[in-house]
Amino acid sequence: MLSPKVLGSAKKYTKNGIEEINQFDENDNLIIKGNNLTALASLLKRYEGKVKCIYIDPPYNTGNDSFNYNDKFNHSSWLVFMKNRLELAKRLLRDDGVIFVQCDDNEQAYLKVLMDEIFEKNNHYGTMIQLKKSTQNDSKSIQKNHEYIHVFSNTNLPFLMTYKKQVDIEIFTDESSILTFPLNNHSFQNVDSDVLDLQKYFYEGTENGATGNNNRLIDRPNLGYTVYYIELKENEVEAFSERIISLNNPEYISFNILKVNDKYKHAIAINDYISTSLNEKSTEEDIYVTNEELIKQGYSIIRPPKRVGNKLGCWTWSIDNFKKVEITMKWL
Incomplete structure (x- = not known):
């Protein structure tokens, strides 16, 4: 198929390592370097x-x-x-x-x-x-x-593009085993964090709330929820997974443990506030019902940043968007 010059140092990589090349199969994927x-x-x-x-x-x-x-x-x-x-x-x-x-x-x-x-x-x-x-500050050009x-x-045929939202793909079907995946020598990372900045939810003190005129929870009552967040070391993951699974709450294990650099992270978004009690003077203590079960497990609370006048703020994205993007994984 290829000229001898191109195949001068060809290698074939398989699950078993590097193998000799006798012939090319039509199903082989080729990377030609040169x-x-x-x-x-x-x-x-x-x-x-x-x-x-x-x-x-x-x-x-x-x-x-x-x-x-x-x-x-x-x-x-x-x-x-x-x-x-x-x-x-x-x-x-x-x-x-x-x-x-x-x-x-x-x-x-x-x-x-x-x-x-x-x-x-x-x-x-x-x-x-x-x-x-x-855009950089540049007044000269x-x-x-x-x-x-x-x-x-090559020909002026109708150009049809179809899009598939990766975040809608069901990756795991057995929810009870999601948290055990990092124990099987696999790890994950959030591929959409750079796109939607959702990784900012994982740090306390974030300014990742809605901005502009409608940045208060009273303006956007559907954008108020709590992210319960914890960081783990590798040697803590196994015991942690067993504890969370034993709580027998499907909502907890619907979020995957992510590995970012040398840390394992778990973030659970829960709609834990009473929207019917929300008013202009509401405080977090008035409307949010803290999940004490997760606090006992070592989770930290992350809520939307306060706004002018110490008013309750809201998130930029809905809880549904947080859930969709958080479960979009790729193998490392």
Whole structure:
């Protein structure tokens, strides 16, 4: 399938370790490390006109690329570099295939014109624009905080995208065994904490409450609940798991133990306040009913930060969103 030059140091990784390669199976996933132009050309014999999706993240021509590219071409050299690879990529694409090419503001306009020429302008589905970071204070120029992904196809077919919310996937079916997973040499981390900042719930003194005009609990009574939070060392997890399971409360074990660095963390969100008693003068003592059972187990209480005039605050997200994101895990 591939040229001898590409296969000069091929390795096959399986659950048993590194194995010798006799032949490639159609179901094998390939990672080709080396000259990508040679790799693309070597794929043509078997895969020309058969590839459904191609994603390219080329050197941005900024001088900052971390790979062994010459990431400081002049414009003409960079365009030739890209042209050679895009022409091969076009040959690999199926008629209904799509190619995504990422770039920053430095070359994206040139790249768009080049791709218009290779894939034809009518086959441009659009350009995705991503905000990279917060705007910096700069009074001398317009901020360039975006990256771009140009999307093309070989033919101008309708472009249909479907989305699957990972947070809605049922990962575990046996709730009684959730807390025992870290004991079986597995650990988890919260993959959505960087997206929704829900990891901030895990620290007392957080300012992760709603802001703006409607930031009080009286304004958003559905956004008041308590997060009961505990941190554990690895040698404490087994006994802790047994204690929590013995309490025989499905609500406690519906939240997974997360491993973050060398600490194990457990956070339980409970709607433990009496909304019918809420008024402008309410205090935490008036409306919140602390779960003493969890306090005895060593949990700390985290509630929405107070607002102006010591008024009760509310969270940014509903308890349902907290629960959905908290259980979205990936294997470490």
